[in-house]
Amino acid sequence: MTVTDMPADAQTATPLPAGLLDQLKQVLGPKGWSRDAHELAPHVADWRGRYQGSTPILLKPANTEEVSACVRLCHEAGVAITPQGGNTSLCGAATPMGEVLLTLKRMTGIREVDVDNDSMTVEAGCVLENLQTLAADNNRLFPLSLGSQGSAMIGGLISTNAGGVHVLRYGMTRELVLGLEAVLPDGTIWSGLTGLRKDNTGYDLKQLLIGAEGTLGIITAATLKLFPRPSRMEVAFCGLDSVDDAVKFLGLAKQVSGGAVTAFEIMPRMA
Known part of the structure; x- marks a missing residue:
């Protein structure tokens, strides 16, 4: 039986090891987790409704340190995590099948807009359309554009190396990223946030994370390229x-x- 053939109640959450649930709750506080069926419902089904999953708990970290703590606890307990952005996937990749579900939706901070460098540093839960507006408010263009831009989050778009309608001129998402911050599978925070364009120092580790679908780490923030805003179209x-x-x-x-x-x-x- 394939996943798409399974009835909704066939997907059951994996039981968590003793004590892990309490540890996760303690790290995140009362606003940082949920087991409420109504809140979980839109997170455990894909956008098209073809995949119905489950999770023992929805984690809602508010910052990179909380993401790190959650990942470290799950790593030590041998528990799998499915990271999720705007859940606009058309292939079910963000649907948890019993794993702990971690959403970046509370991480919407704008850390910096550097007009002189044509860049902005933002957190992974920022919705693409809001970033387009932010760029426009600063007389700049962030060219990534696609049908789900009103709900797709930048962390997920980077993790999937999204294309969009402007690839012809501006390239894939990979070409719009100057730097990244991410939490690695053991909970280590890797900080590669930089707006430096002429950078030939060692390995370009961010390129491993871009398009990796969250398998190598959870992206928590990014420094993105901005462009001059066209005077007309x-x-x-x-x-x-x-x-x-x-x-x-x-x-x-x-x-x-x-x-x-x-x-x-x-x-x-x-x-």
Whole structure:
């Protein structure tokens, strides 16, 4: 039987070792955890409703130190954790199947906006749309854009190396990250937050965490690239005869615009 075939009540939470539950509650305080079925419900099902999971407890740390403490306790007890951002996944990857569930939704701090360096340092629970607005308020552009931007969180977007509609010009999320802070599987806090662009010092460890889906650590904060805000934007719909013509047209558009094309999509007649 596959996961998608299982009835909702077939997914049961894994019992926690004696004492771990009390330790986690003590670390996080009354606002930092939940076992309430109504609060857990949107966290233990995927966005499309195809996967129904379970968790013995929802952890809601408010800062990196609390994430570290929770991860360390679970590591010492041999208990698995599923980290979760905005839970906008379409493949069920953020749905816990009995593991402890850790959400970053309380970590929404803006640590710094450095307009001179075209960068901002933010915590993992910040919603993408809010970061776009923050950049715009500072006359800058944060170009990552996708359909779930009203609920997707930056930590999850970095962990999945999200693409979005502006990959053509600005690249994947990987290319928008200058530095990271993360909690490693044993609870160690790794701080690689930096806005330095010309940095050739040793291994670029952040690139291992970007796109790793939380398997190598839980991202808690990031320093992101900002760009000059376009003075205006033009949109054009063009009728073409074939995909080959569309590819040629894209090349022409990039040439005549000096590489300023930010998005380019083919919409066939049947769509």
